[in-house]
Amino acid sequence: MLYQHITVMLRETVDYLNCKPGKIYVDGTLGGSGHAKAICEEIAPEGLLIGIDQDSDSIRNAEKVLKPYESIVRIFHDNFVNLPLILRQLNISAVDGILLDLGISFHQIESSGRGFSFNKDEPLDMRMNAASSPTAEELINSVSEEGLRYIFKIYGEEHRARQIARRIIQVRDQKKISSSKQLAQIVCDAIPKRARVHQRIHPATRVFMALRIAVNKELERLEAFMENVVDLLNPKGRLCVLAFHSLEDRIVKQRVKILEKGCICPPDFPKCVCNKKKVIRILTPKVLRPTKEEIAVNPRARSTRLRAIEKL
Numbered sequence: 001m002l003y004q005h006i007t008v009m010l011r012e013t014v015d016y017l018n019c020k021p022g023k024i025y026v027d028g029t030l031g032g033s034g035h036a037k038a039i040c041e042e043i044a045p046e047g048l049l050i051g052i053d054q055d056s057d058s059i060r061n062a063e064k065v066l067k068p069y070e071s072i073v074r075i076f077h078d079n080f081v082n083l084p085l086i087l088r089q090l091n092i093s094a095v096d097g098i099l100l101d102l103g104i105s106f107h108q109i110e111s112s113g114r115g116f117s118f119n120k121d122e123p124l125d126m127r128m129n130a131a132s133s134p135t136a137e138e139l140i141n142s143v144s145e146e147g148l149r150y151i152f153k154i155y156g157e158e159h160r161a162r163q164i165a166r167r168i169i170q171v172r173d174q175k176k177i178s179s180s181k182q183l184a185q186i187v188c189d190a191i192p193k194r195a196r197v198h199q200r201i202h203p204a205t206r207v208f209m210a211l212r213i214a215v216n217k218e219l220e221r222l223e224a225f226m227e228n229v230v231d232l233l234n235p236k237g238r239l240c241v242l243a244f245h246s247l248e249d250r251i252v253k254q255r256v257k258i259l260e261k262g263c264i265c266p267p268d269f270p271k272c273v274c275n276k277k278k279v280i281r282i283l284t285p286k287v288l289r290p291t292k293e294e295i296a297v298n299p300r301a302r303s304t305r306l307r308a309i310e311k312l
């Protein structure tokens with residue numbers, strides 16, 4: 001199967017990673033392997049790329065795309081939150097750069113058959129890792145009305161979360177909800193027609209995003225990773241994160257602000273007692289966005305946000 005995906009902000013990301021020959025880099029979200037290939041080109045012939053992805057389709061694609069660089073590549077079917085364990089397995093204490101691309105790939109939306117798209121009639125799965133659980137179908141048919149409302153409101157920032165959750169409960173009491181098309185129609189039916197007319201995006205967009213985030217525990221894993229990521233970097237090592245919605249970008253932004261500030265004592269303390277020091281330098285004081293030219297070629301890139309830091 002041809003893996004279709006357009007890599008976003010490729011040049012900006014590789015530049016901010018400061019890729020150098022012989023150094024060690026991590027691509028924690030291989031996806032279509034566009035970033036990984038560009039990194040390999042910069043660090044060959046004696047560097048090392050550690051590639052990670054929880055989607056087996058991405059792993060199979062990476063093995064093909066990175067074949068010319070197989071001597072300097074180590075690929076792991078895993079989640080980036082387990083990077084400390086992977087580095088321990090490789091007897092590596094720290095690396096020179098880490099990349100996270102938090103977006104969903106074009107392949108996953110269009111060709112995976114896992115129900116990521118509300119425009120397709122597919123099983124309601126939404127798992128990035130097919131060996132994990134639960135599926136979106138299991139969630140949508142078992143979580144309480146209040147639980148569904150929370151998922152849609154917090155993870156999807158859906159203003160009509162309560163109405164949609166209530167409608168889902170009404171439908172599933174009559175029959176099981178099992179396909180992406182079925183769920184999309186339920187969401188549309190829960191929103192008044194006059195409101196749907198004025199929406200700029202499909203009515204099910206935020207619900208599908210929220211379900212995907214909940215199924216894959218995306219925010220919890222990002223928070224856990226960001227908590228200790230600096231310990232995984234060598235001095236002058238860099239982290240680049242490509243985020244695609246405000247929730248994940250907020251997690252990254254807030255964490256790097258804490259790391260840059262250092263001291264967490266109240267402002268009225270006469271002197272620091274926490275002994276926390278500034279440990280990073282923010283390389284992107286203002287979040288970077290794709291160029292107009294890139295968006296024209298790849299409209300899906302328009303929501304991309306790039307943040308980069310360097311360990312002191």
